[in-house]
Amino acid sequence: MIKIVNIGMNHETAPVELRELAAFGGHNIDEVMNAISSIKDIKESIVLSTCNRVEILFTTDNEKGGTESVIDFLCRYSQISREKLLPILYIYNDQEAIRHIFRVGASLDSLIIGEPQILGQVKEAYRIAVDHKSSSVILNKLMHRTFSLAKKIRTETEISGSAVSISFAAVELGKKIFGDLEGKKVLLIGAGEMAELAATYLVHNRVDKIKVANRTFRRAVEVADQFHGETISFEEIGDQLLYIDIVITSTASPEPIISSDQVKKAMKGRKNRPLFFIDIAVPRNVESRVNEIENAFVYNMDDLKGIIESNLSKRKNEAVKAERMVDEEVIKFSEWLKTLDVVPTIVALKEKCKKIRQIELKKTLSRLGNLTPEQRKRVEDLALSITKKVLNDPIVFLKGKENRSSRDLYLDITQKLFNLGSDNENTNKKSYK
């Protein structure tokens, strides 16, 4: 009986120091793949290594032996002692292993539920396995199901719907105000890391020009260069409000830098075109009354955090729906897996008949002496069609038992009736490799 096993650790079970030790980096992945596929009991394998998880997914006939060998390998590779390693590992088999990989692919097992990168990482891990020819019938199917399920969950639930990082939430808001961010002008007041990150996202959304004002001029030049923008002085901010569309403030100033009167005045000059302030400074750099001005929108750190929290809880609600979809898919896949059980017996049956046919043909043809190619072919066809027709009914019968509980009984009977036990081992491997 073929088993699917998943051994791994993730952000919940293992601290980062240990995950780092076990992580399979880019250059030694070939080595790892070869080492794992050369383990005797392992038939197919996929290795997934990201910053939040290390997992080895494999199929085996010998569940215990395979699992032990993989754990041994992990100990050797990571240099973590067995006693330390075991408590941080999870070992899933069969349905649980299937469910786990489905959940990982659909980003239900991620640190931030619904984050989109993991699917790409799983796809990459699968591509490497395919390159190493270590994935075959079962894992191929399992991975394709994982990908299609992940896609389905992403489109049918809102698990990755709304922003869960400050910068992303800000960009999303910008899009809801301006529609398209293309060509919008951005002013950074203060050039902290957070502001830089938000600016990077905005640049991705093809904003026009980024201007930077900072107390230390050198830093302003540094950041401006990074975005091919320009620097302005603090005194120019008032004038700039006439042209800028998005202002990101992040200075350490204890007093507000942007006052309500200033914005009111600017609004007249800019003919009421919307102005969006992203104030990630604490204490705030933009007077809160600015938000009361028509066509001016102010979001400070607390507002953005509030949005992210509510979005995260929305994602958790959506995850319930997604888990249900995973459950359905696990059942479907397990059903399919069961159908594989009859395959080795059918293959063995066919092999046996083929062997008999070949032996008997050899005997008969040598006795018949000189035959024309035409006659020879007729005899061969005769033998072939007899074996085929004899086998037809038993095979149809066995296939019909694929999902029944009586399947094992009939497989057993078939193997005994036709004495298939002797070379079953070989055919079993061939059947899906």
Added chain:
Amino acid sequence: MDTLFFRLTLIVYLIASAGFLFFIIKKNKNVGYWSHRIMLFGFALHSIYLTLSYYHLGAVPALTFKTSLSFLSWTIIAAYIIFQVKFKLMVLGSFVVPFSTFLMIISSTVPISTITVRPIFKGVWLPLHVGTSLLGDGIFAIAFIAALMYLIQERQIKSKKLGAFYTRLPSLNSLDSLNYHAINYGFLLLTIGMITGSIVAQGSHGSYWRWDPKEVWSLITWLCYAALVHQRMAAGWRGRRSAFMSIGCFLILIFTFVGVNFLMEGYHSFESLERSQLP
């Protein structure tokens, strides 16, 4: 035959409305696309109905309250289809189509009244007057709906409570720009409607302007929209202020369309149109 098409239209619009509501609630794009197609089919049926009515009546089918409501509903959908080409805001359909369907339902409850077609109802000026005025009204309805959507979305963003509408409604900029264009085109058509109307009046009553209540209220509506267009273009109004004003203008327009006919007597009222003699 006409009533058959009327009923079919109503049924198809009802299905499209249900689809559009499902689309906005569940955010299911496929349902949205299909609702749009169903609506187009309904619009085709509606057009056939109006053509048949025109053919049977020999005059533009908007001379009774019943038929003018249905005609208005047709112009709103027409305006929506035209604006959809440029703005591609499918979610607008979730507001426009149910609104239009609502007008059709009212129209279906009004009993059919027979009308004597006077010679003045024939000819080119009356259809032109009715067509442009009502198409202008339809476009103003789009502006009204865009303004409502703008206010809802603006409320969400300003209050920092991003509720269910936040993700569903389009950006403030597209709603404002839709409102802007709708007001401009609506105003153009309303102006043409009033000029052609005075030509019709000259033909039927011998004077271009008679201070009839409908005429007076149309003038008030026209002045309101003129002020709005001016404020938008010259004073740079946009966003909330112009949204409020376009909602106000539309309420006056509704009064001009409905209220004047029932509350005030004049030759424009449907009652007097139904009579065979000129007042």
